Amino acid sequence: MVKSERLQGAPVEAISSTAWLIGLAAWFIPGSGHLLLKRWGRAAMMGGVVWLSFFIGLAMGGHMFDLSPDGATATSMFDWAVLIQVPPMIADLGTGIAYVVTWLLDISFKEDPVQAARTTYEYGTNFLLIAGLMNYLTMLDAFDVATGRKS
Amino acid sequence: MKHFLVMCLFAALASVVFGVISKDTTRERWIYGVKVFAEFIIIGLALGWLLYFIP
Numbered sequence A: 001m002v003k004s005e006r007l008q009g010a011p012v013e014a015i016s017s018t019a020w021l022i023g024l025a026a027w028f029i030p031g032s033g034h035l036l037l038k039r040w041g042r043a044a045m046m047g048g049v050v051w052l053s054f055f056i057g058l059a060m061g062g063h064m065f066d067l068s069p070d071g072a073t074a075t076s077m078f079d080w081a082v083l084i085q086v087p088p089m090i091a092d093l094g095t096g097i098a099y100v101v102t103w104l105l106d107i108s109f110k111e112d113p114v115q116a117a118r119t120t121y122e123y124g125t126n127f128l129l130i131a132g133l134m135n136y137l138t139m140l141d142a143f144d145v146a147t148g149r150k151s
Numbered sequence B: 001m002k003h004f005l006v007m008c009l010f011a012a013l014a015s016v017v018f019g020v021i022s023k024d025t026t027r028e029r030w031i032y033g034v035k036v037f038a039e040f041i042i043i044g045l046a047l048g049w050l051l052y053f054i055p
Helices: A003-009 A017-028 A032-036 A040-059 A080-093 A097-104 A121-147 B002-022 B026-053
Strands: none
Touching: A017 A032, A017 A121, A032 A040, A032 A121, A040 A097, A040 A121, A040 B002, A080 A121, A121 B002, B002 B026
């Protein structure tokens, strides 16, 4: 049977609004999606890993990305150079509320030469990026469990 | 040594997530998590030595 025939024959499953809400909660508060699904072990492990990675990244002096232009190089109303910050910003955004709080408090967003000179600066930045990316995986896992695609 | 420890920490955190989301049984998850951890370390060390010889 070819793939198109399989797809035609397969019933279209309706995704409940609860699953979407669990997915949203899982993104916004790392680990909360699995907590809502009463998957305590997974919540502790996956949420714990995301939070741990995030705080280790902050402690190492890592940098977080947003779309604010670099004042030193900006030459026009729209600085095209900010586009290069979009992929890491999407990765950082994965940490949900942690990103929002640090952004509001302006922690780790400034281009600080003293911070950048730290030996652990690059490591910290990578830990922050990976925390967000791992939370996207956690969010997808919680969503799949909520829809019944995964046990 | 510190760099290696940070790499191990990174590999451990990532392999926990990969292990948990990828497989169905606890045994398979453990095996996959350990495999991913080992791959991170081995590839990291190999790349480190490779870059060491590149000026």
